[in-house]
Amino acid sequence: MDSGFRRNDDRIRFLFWSWYETSYERLWQMTARALVLAFVTLAVVACAGNRFHITNAPPQIFAPDIHGQASDAPLVREYQGPLADAPDVREFAAQADGLRLEAIAHNQRMLGLPDDFAPFTRVVLCDRPDSEDANMMTVHVDRGAQRHAYVLVYANGLVSKRCKPHSTFVHEVNHTLLSEYLGPAYDTLPQWFVEGVALHCAGQTWERLDIQLGYELWRSNNEDEASLVAERTCDGIGAEHGYDDYAESALCVEYLVNETPDALPRMVAALKGGATFDDALREVSGKPRKDFELAAHKFALGQAKIREGGRGKLVFPLMRTIRGDELHAEDFDSEKERRVALEEITSLGSLQQEASFATPVLRHVAAVSKLKSETFSQAAELLEQFLAGPQGAGPLTGNALEALALAYTGLGDHDRAREACLRLIHGFNYAPERVEWAKTQLSKLDPP
Ligand SMILES: [Zn+2]
Numbered sequence: 001m002d003s004g005f006r007r008n009d010d011r012i013r014f015l016f017w018s019w020y021e022t023s024y025e026r027l028w029q030m031t032a033r034a035l036v037l038a039f040v041t042l043a044v045v046a047c048a049g050n051r052f053h054i055t056n057a058p059p060q061i062f063a064p065d066i067h068g069q070a071s072d073a074p075l076v077r078e079y080q081g082p083l084a085d086a087p088d089v090r091e092f093a094a095q096a097d098g099l100r101l102e103a104i105a106h107n108q109r110m111l112g113l114p115d116d117f118a119p120f121t122r123v124v125l126c127d128r129p130d131s132e133d134a135n136m137m138t139v140h141v142d143r144g145a146q147r148h149a150y151v152l153v154y155a156n157g158l159v160s161k162r163c164k165p166h167s168t169f170v171h172e173v174n175h176t177l178l179s180e181y182l183g184p185a186y187d188t189l190p191q192w193f194v195e196g197v198a199l200h201c202a203g204q205t206w207e208r209l210d211i212q213l214g215y216e217l218w219r220s221n222n223e224d225e226a227s228l229v230a231e232r233t234c235d236g237i238g239a240e241h242g243y244d245d246y247a248e249s250a251l252c253v254e255y256l257v258n259e260t261p262d263a264l265p266r267m268v269a270a271l272k273g274g275a276t277f278d279d280a281l282r283e284v285s286g287k288p289r290k291d292f293e294l295a296a297h298k299f300a301l302g303q304a305k306i307r308e309g310g311r312g313k314l315v316f317p318l319m320r321t322i323r324g325d326e327l328h329a330e331d332f333d334s335e336k337e338r339r340v341a342l343e344e345i346t347s348l349g350s351l352q353q354e355a356s357f358a359t360p361v362l363r364h365v366a367a368v369s370k371l372k373s374e375t376f377s378q379a380a381e382l383l384e385q386f387l388a389g390p391q392g393a394g395p396l397t398g399n400a401l402e403a404l405a406l407a408y409t410g411l412g413d414h415d416r417a418r419e420a421c422l423r424l425i426h427g428f429n430y431a432p433e434r435v436e437w438a439k440t441q442l443s444k445l446d447p448p
Pocket residue numbers: 016017018019171175195198
């Protein structure tokens with residue numbers, strides 16, 4: 001991982017890319033990533049004056065003072081960057097103190113850390129550096145024998161609503177606690193265990209699985225590929241570990257805990273006592289690591305298949321229908337076929353009520369179709385159905401956000417239109433032209 005901090009000092013290492021919500025445009029935009037981030041940064045500064053009544057406020061990028069004393073570090077640094085007045089940022093800042101204590105207590109219990117262990121873990125609200133594409137991040141500094149960890153909460157991530165702040169924060173605090181408690185031994189743990197434990201403890205396993213299944217479906221090119229989304233989501237535990245591996249990692253930890261309910265406290269205690277990871281895993285699970293990983297993979301794949309439930313085959317033909325219609329509008333028998341398409345979308349929309357993995361795809365479908373020639377009011381109503389529910393604060397495709405911004409603008413609901421634009425501008429990995437579009441659209445809206 002490449003970061004400015006690392007270049008400055010080896011003792012500071014970015015431990016983990018934080019849990020983040022997948023961008024569904026990412027694949028198309030990999031080469032444009034640097035450009036996107038540059039646009040986002042420009043947008044933050046450019047929009048600050050209008051949006052949040054702060055002019056020319058410089059971005060605030062946090063770097064721990066490695067030579068400073070720990071006691072100098074604030075619990076929550078006062079954030080004065082361009083997004084300081086954004087409601088999401090203010091809300092998080094107001095709650096941060098309490099959230100920190102709650103998250104520490106929760107993770108301390110889940111990991112079985114002793115009561116006399118007093119974590120340092122500090123919360124920092126700051127702007128996201130251009131080099132990052134996470135919503136929150138954990139970093140640590142070794143000060144002598146003591147390890148001090150910080151959870152960086154990026155204001156941009158809060159404003160773009162690309163993560164659920166509370167569960168993401170609990171996830172990050174899980175990293176900081178384990179890192180502080182185990183010290184350098186923590187750095188030797190396999191990533192699937194580190195991330196899987198954090199996902200498990202933050203209650204993110206099944207949501208992560210849904211998102212990954214949806215992502216694999218989204219990037220399927222045909223029905224054959226779509227029928228293998230579970231296999232692609234759980235493709236085995238390897239040495240390499242990226243975002244796409246989070247779901248399987250979480251399921252492996254679920255397997256461990258299913259088999260041995262007190263596995264995590266016992267693992268932590270064994271590691272603290274000096275055991276290697278392999279020895280600790282063998283002691284707790286009763287299996288050599290290789291055997292455990294094979295069994296865990298089998299469990300993970302089975303769970304992914306159950307969750308997928310054959311829906312890939314249901315969704316794909318619908319997407320083709322709608323795309324075909326979009327490509328050949330002149331062949332579209334207007335009223336009747338439009339009705340059929342709308343009914344199909346609406347019936348699939350009920351899957352969203354069960355937090356179906358297909359939700360991101362359905363959102364995409366709904367947005368791509370733009371509901372043909374429905375009125376703005378009807379469009380907004382149907383989109384609302386897709387956006388309601390437990391994943392409402394989750395990631396949205398650029399298409400969906402653009403459709404929302406247009407629908408709300410048409411309805412004269414400028415507050416919600418503005419929110420959709422801001423989510424595009426402050427999110428990451430949205431296409432540069434989409435961000436530009438959002439900035440233009442924003443300028444046409446009434447001021448808040
Ligand atoms: Zn993590």
